[in-house]
Amino acid sequence: MTTYKALTIAGSDSGGGAGIQADLKTFQELKAYGMSAITAVTAQNTLGVQDVYPMSVAAVEAQIDSIGADLGADAVKTGMLFSSEIIEAVANKIKQYKWERIVVDPVMIAKGGASLLQQQAVQALKDHLLPLAMVITPNIPEAEVLTDMSISNLDERMEAAKKLHKMGVQHVVIKGGHGEGEDLVDLLYDGQEFLYITSKRIHTKNTHGTGCTFAAALTAQLAKGSSVRQAVVVAKDFIQAAIEEDLKIGNGHGPTNHWAYHHRQKENA
Ligand SMILES: Nc1ncnc2c1ncn2[C@@H]1O[C@H](COP(=O)(O)OP(=O)(O)O)[C@@H](O)[C@H]1O
């Protein structure tokens, strides 16, 4: 049996709902072997981010080198990268190891408002990482920052997707969690066609880590050899199940349930 390997380069969330922890749980549920390179340690829970401790560039590079020199990776996800220095180092390592199945989740601000990316690092993200991305997965506010436009309807979202594609990204997924209304649309653009992945909005405050979990599911599927289109569909099912069966823990915005998708599949088998 082949073992498919997925690497996440992201921040640690001590509360376990987002970041590295969400990614590794999701990889495991989708049967990809999970590995990590930590860019920053956050002291975080369902109430918010209490503190951020970035790692040194050398520490980030060393973790990636340990993986590159031995295990290798079939797909790589980036999440919280914090600074331009870390972004540049990560982009260089991706090139050095010739990794191609790259999912860039351009994490900027936690749901509670804490900054997970320094403002001056947005340009580094555009210059160094976007051209390496097989898929980018911004939410609407992140797509607005990256394209320097305001997005208030689906037409503007399509225009933003085209702009991001022009920046060198192969596939763009602009997620719809921050949109309005009962119908929620995640929009996929591959440079030629748009695909609308729709669902009903679930009314819950427990959406901590939805973006990380969605992008991690996408990465696990890409590691196993899926096409981007198939991987996005599975990622959407995964996050839908994880939000529907939320865990109701902590006193703030609780995490999603990373085992719900697998659990449902077993019940339906
Ligand atoms: N209330 C919700 N009901 C159903 N799906 C949701 C909800 N909120 C987010 N999602 C899904 O979770 C994923 C992450 O979406 P979004 O909230 O836009 O990103 P982020 O967590 O990065 O802010 C997307 O696939 C989106 O469709």
Ligand SMILES: Cc1ncc(COP(=O)(O)O)c(N)n1
């Ligand atoms: C370490 C870390 N990385 C990413 C997020 C974004 O989480 P969300 O998916 O809730 O926007 C977070 N809160 N913490």
